[in-house]
Amino acid sequence: MIPTSQYLFLGMVLFTIGAIGVVTRRNVIIILMSIELMLNAVNINLVAFSRLVGSAEGHAFAIFIITDAAAEAAVGLGIIIAFFRNRETLLGDEMDLMKW
C-alpha cells in the first residue's frame, strides 16, 4: 500500500514543474501545455484523496477538471491562432496589445 502523502508529493512536483514552465517560457503554446500539466497534478491529488476517503466524489471533480481543461485548451488555442494571424509571433512577452 502506498501512503497518500506519496501521491501528494508527486502532485506537488508536477505542479511546481508546470508553474516553472508557465512563468519562465516565452512560447505561448508551451505555456498552455504547462497549464495542462498543473491541472493534471491537481487531478492526481483529487483521486488520491478520493481513495483515502473511500468515496467517488474526487473522481467526479477530476472529471469536471478534465472538462475545464478541454474548454481551456480549445479557447486558448483559438486565441493563439488569432494572435498569430495578426502579429506573426508566438512569444508571450510580445503580447502587449492591452498594455497601457
Place this chain on the structure above:
Amino acid sequence: MLDHIVFYFFAALAVVSAILVVTRRNVVQSAIFLITALLATAGIFLQLHAEFLFIVQVILYAGGIMVLFVFVIMLINMDVSLHQIQFNRQWWLGLLLALVLGAELTIAIAIGRSHLSFGEPAPASALEPSTQLVGKVLFSEYMLPFEIASVLLLVAMIGAVVMAKKKI
C-alpha cells in the same frame, strides 16, 4: 511490492517527461513529452483503482486535447521560434518564485503527514465497481455542476470558433 514498482515507475516517468516538456526547445517534442506525462498519470490513476478516469485520461487528454495541440502547432509555422530565446528576461525571478511555491507545498505536506496521519488508504474493495460509483455520484449529487459543465463546453466551442475565424 508490485504496487510500489508500478507507482514509482509511472511517477518517475511523469516527472522526467514533465521536466522535458518545460525545457525542450522544439514545440513538437514538448507536445510528445506532454503525451508521455499524461499517459504516465493515467497509469497512476489505474494504480489508484480509478478505471473510469484512466480511460477518460487516455481518450480525452492524450487523444483529444493533444491532437488539438499538435494540430495547432502544425498550423503555425514554428521555424522562426526555434531560433529565438526560449526563456523570458525575468526567468530567474519566476524560477525562484516557483521553487518557493514548491518548497511551501513540500513543508505543508510534510507537516500534514505527521499531524493528520493520512497513512493508510482505504482498501481497494471500498471502491470496487468504481465506474458505477462515479456515475452515481455524478448523476445524483453533482447533477447541477454536470449540467453547467455542458454549458461551459458549449461556450468554449462557440468561443473557439469565433476566435479562429478570419473576420469577426
